[in-house]
Amino acid sequence: MIVAALVLVLSFIATAAPIAMGVLGDAALRDRLAGLSATERDVVADSPSFPQLPALDPYPPTETGAVWGEFAAALEDIRTSADSPLPTVLGPAHAVASVSGLPILEDPATKLLTMAFSPGYESELRMTEGELPGPAVEEGGGYRVEVVMSAETARELEWAVGEQRHLREDDAPYVVVLSGVFEAADPRSDFWQHVRSVIEPQIFDDGNRARQVTGTAFAHPSSSATAWMYDGLGGRAGTTVWYPADVDRIESDDAEQTVAALNKLTSVGHTVGSSAQGAGILSLKFDAEITAEIELALAQAATTAGVIAMLVAGPVGVAVAVLILGCRLILESRRPGLRLLSARGASLGQLRGLLTVEGALIGVVPAIVGAALAVVIGAVAFGAAPGAAGLVPALLLALAPIAILVVLAPSAAERQVRTDLGRRGSRLRLISEGVITGFAGVALVLLFVRGYSDGVDLLLAATPLLLSLVACLVTLRVYPLPLSAILARSRASRGADVFLGSARALREPSIGLTPVLALVVGVSVAVSSGILLSALQNGVAEASRAQIGADLRIAGATFTRDELEQVKAVDGVAAAAGISGADSVTLEIGGDRRGTSAFVVDAADLRAVQGDGPGMLPPGVSIEPSDDPMPMVVAGATADIIDGSDEVSAGGVEAEVVGVTRGPVPTGARENWITFDSFYADEVLGLDPSDRTVLVRLEADAERDAVEQDLRTILGTQVRIDTAAEIAARIESGPAVQGVRGALLLATGVAAMLSALAIAMTLALAAGPRARVLALLRTLGAPPRSGASLALWEIGPPTIAAVVAGTVFGALVPLVVLAAVDLRPFTGSSVAPAYVIDPAILALTLGGFLALATLLTAIALLVSRRIRAAGALRTVEEG
Incomplete structure (x- = not known):
């Protein structure tokens, strides 16, 4: 009964293990992808232009399809022609074209307008006043364009429904009329993560000049034909395109295939226009940040499988030994009967046949029951089932008692001898110990020389078991x-x-x-x-x-100098520091040029917030401005690129590496980056970029909930506040x-x-x-x-x-x-x-x-x- 129970339990575990690994892999993948924002999850492309305009009649156009139809068809063709499983993982493309930085002539110094055009945008809105905009109409030699904007944007721009503003006032005026005010139909919709500035306007107030408000308004999608390249209108044109990714359709079984398809999709530019049609977007280059997350989940799953294989190798070896012990117990209980049968003329084959039947009863039957239980539970509880390979361990367990009993049958039919007499077998023992020790040494050396391969690595799994055998042999020799x-x-x-x-x-x-x-x-x-x-x-x-680098890390928006000063003034806040978003910059290393990402900080503020704990700056390192070359801290990967060179410059500014940070930092998972003080920002980047991350150190007696509430009041409810x-x-x-x-x-x-x-x-x-x-x-x-x-x-x-x-x-x-x-x-x-x-x-x-x-x-x-x-x-x- 003991052997049968052991076989049942081991077969259940052996069959359930691959099911559990598959379920665990799916759950880990889901967990990692579910935590991504829409901008990290979706496949995105940005272009500093508008889609090409086909031949339009009438002009200005009144139908969305007349302006956007060819572009939308090209985007859909890119999706449907992508390698499997992307056509089912990615949804139809969304596109938003915009012209930003347009001064409103009624107050050009403090009020600017961004006009956005997006087919299907109306499904994301709920009108609270007025109505959706109609197509642009020609008026007075120019155009009259209706727009809608959020209530908060309209309030900051001091613009009432029905009022008009001018973006151009000469012989070709461009008049914008506010036809309605809206709120987001679903503020949590992924759409708003791609167009963050629509719901709330961008406000710049550094205290050195008048407060400037930039609001975004949606116009009818066909009106984009009148806005882009309109003489005298100016502004910065751009189009964002994204394919929403349905992460629920990504399974661990096809995750590698998904990664390969995404890499292929993002490795080349995709043609969406023709140079014969004139100005506009000719091709799009997509980016998929989700690829790195899937790869990380796959690496995590492979490491999990490797670690678990290593852990179970020892117990598997012990289970085999315990099965042998159990079969010896059975033989001891059957010894008198087997000896009697042998004495009465039973052949060894007949004795083995009897033991085979008993082995089947204590091996095959329990193994089938244990494997069946695992399969049923896996199917009912998790909807998963093992493959053919997953049933092999249960099959081996079913046959193990039969094989052991058959092999040991001759010894059971023989007369017992005293094992404590004589020295026979000592040479065989020495040879066996030498072979096991040699195998363990070779496995250990190979593991360190060859390294670990992903997934279930037989060398890694065998090495601890071989070493445990060596430890066992030493124990038997020493005790x-x-x-x-x-x-x-x-x-x-x-x-x-x-x-x-x-x-x-x-x-x-x-x-x-x-x-x-x-x-x-x-x-x-x-x-x-x-x-x-x-x-x-x-x-x-x-x-x-x-990852936090302080007591609190705030992200999810763009933060102004004024907001940072307000954060510092919050009760319970001891210090606060801002970190800019990543800006591309060129490193020159001994004449070689390499790209990297630059983060701009206020060195004194960052040190005050971080203290001596882990974060952006290594302990004891300062990047405050000096008369020497610009001090900067670099990531480990960047330090490896620089490789100790003394001839380093960033954006044409001579620089010196004063510290290296290896490991996570509050700015995210980038591996190649530099950071320096804002004193050098204009010289290196040509501007002082806005902060995208704020770090906060709290007073010792601060109430964190109260501080967080004050911070959300200042920075907005959409910001994300994290702690270590x-x-x-x-x-x-x-x-x-x-x-x-x-x-x-x-x-x-x-x-x-x-x-x-x-x-x-x-x-x-x-x-x-x-x-x-x-x-x-x-x-x-x-x-x-x-x-x-x-x-x-x-x-x-x-x-x-x-x-x-x-x-x-x-x-x-x-x-x-x-x-x-x-x-x-x-x-x-x-x-x-x-x-x-x-x-x-x-x-x-x-x-x-x-x-x-x-x-x-x-x-x-x-x-x-x-x-x-x-x-x-x-x-x-x-x-």
Whole structure:
């Protein structure tokens, strides 16, 4: 029954594992993609022009299709001709063309207008006053164009419904009439993430000049024909096109195919116009930030599979050994009958046939039941099923008892001999130990030389198991040494328990390779699981603190100098600093030109906010202006590009690298960047860019909720405010980290169960000789406690040695894992997590293992004491 139960449990776990890995991969992918904003998720292209205009009659046009039809058809053709599965993942394209920076002539110094044109825009609006705009009409030699805008924009521009403003007032006037005011039909719609400035106007107020308001208004899509390239209108033209990505259609099974298709789509420009038609967009080059996220999810899944394969390799080896022990128990119980059948003329083939039937009952049937349970639960609970390869482990488990019983059948039919006599097999033992040690050394060297390959790496999976075998062999060689010393000292003692127990442990060791292997691997799994969990938790915490770089990180909008000063004045705010968005800049390194991204900061403010904690600036580094070359801090990848060169300039300004930051920073996941003080912004970039991130350090007694409320009042409710604790909680609650944590704990629990079973089976195998000795001792007047004493001496010394060896070995395994496997996808950092031991986590894993193993062993010891002397003496077979 024990073997059948073990086969059932192992087959269930083996069949459920690939199902769980598939479900975990899908969940991790969903979790990562669901957290992306629309601008990060969708496939986007920007062009500094408008779509080409076809031949129009009448002019100005009145139909949207007449202006946008050919462009929309070209965009749809790009989508439908993309490689699978993109046509189903990407939705029909959205496009917004705009002309920005148009001075309103009634107040040109403080009020500017951006006119936007987008087919289908009306579905995103809910009119609160007035009506949607109609097509542009010709009037007075110019054009009269109706627009709608948000209530907030109309209020800031002081523009009432029905009023008109002028963008040109000469012989070809351009009159804009506000036909209505709207609010977003769904403020959370992805559409508004691509056109952020429509709902709320852009306000620039640096205190040095008059407050300037730029509002965006939607006109009828056909009116774009009158706005672009209109003589004297000016402004900056541009078109944004995006394909909305449905992340629910991206499965882990086709994620790699999706990445390949996205890379192909974004690697080339796509023709959407002809030079024969005149000015306008000729081609579009798309960008897909989602590609990096899918690749990161795939890397995370591959690392998860590698780590789990490494963890389960040891328990798998132990499970095989425990199955062998269980089959030996069956053979011991069948030995009298098999010997009798053999003595009466039964052939070895007939004996094997009988054992095959029993092996099928305890192997095939439980394996089928266990695999079926896993398949049913997977289908009902998760809608997932294993492939043909996923059923192979269950098949092997079904056949394992049959194979073991058939192989061991001859020994069961033979007369037992005393294993403690003679030295036969010592040479074979030395050869076996040398081969195992050699394989372990070669595997370890190859792992470090060749490195880790993605996914289930057989070399990585085999290396810890081979090393655990070496640790097991060392344990078996070393533990008799102190035992011999104990035996020598016990000869002079009055008690017999120590002398007899140590002598039997040396002469007739009932505990051999299998239980020692189980304990060494089990303890090592518990210890290594605790250390790996500690490393992951510490890595997540460090990465989270570096991503924030302060107490609070604010993003999701463009922040003015005036808003930053208001943030600094909030009660509870000790300091605040702004970080610009990424601007492209050229690095010149010894004559070579390389592109990078530049972030502009106020060095003093940033240091005051960050302090000495992780973030944008390395500890003790200052980038405040000096008379020397411009000081700048660079990312690790940028430092590798510069490679220590002294001839460095950024945007033509001589620069000096004063610090290198490796790892996450508050500005996002870019790996190639530089940062410098705003004093040099005009000289390097030609402008002082607006801040896109604000970092805040709080007073010690500040109430965070109250501060956040004040910040949202100043900066708007749409901003995102994050803390290190929230980032860490978000990462740790993700399916990938939860999956690895669950796998580590499950491996510890399975190892504890197998270790306890190995000890219990070993005690059961040695019950006969122990009962014989105990019966003789009781006839001589030995106390009842002698039975437990003998059992403890059988398993105690090698168990203690195995626990010590397993602890040492388990502390070394994470060094191999951390060196070979990239755990950065789990922490969200570009720096690998360090080797860390958290006492609380280690106590949980190792303590849980020891508690479970001890409980099951105690039960086995309790059963072993219920031996009656008479029965034991009657069943003695002399060897």
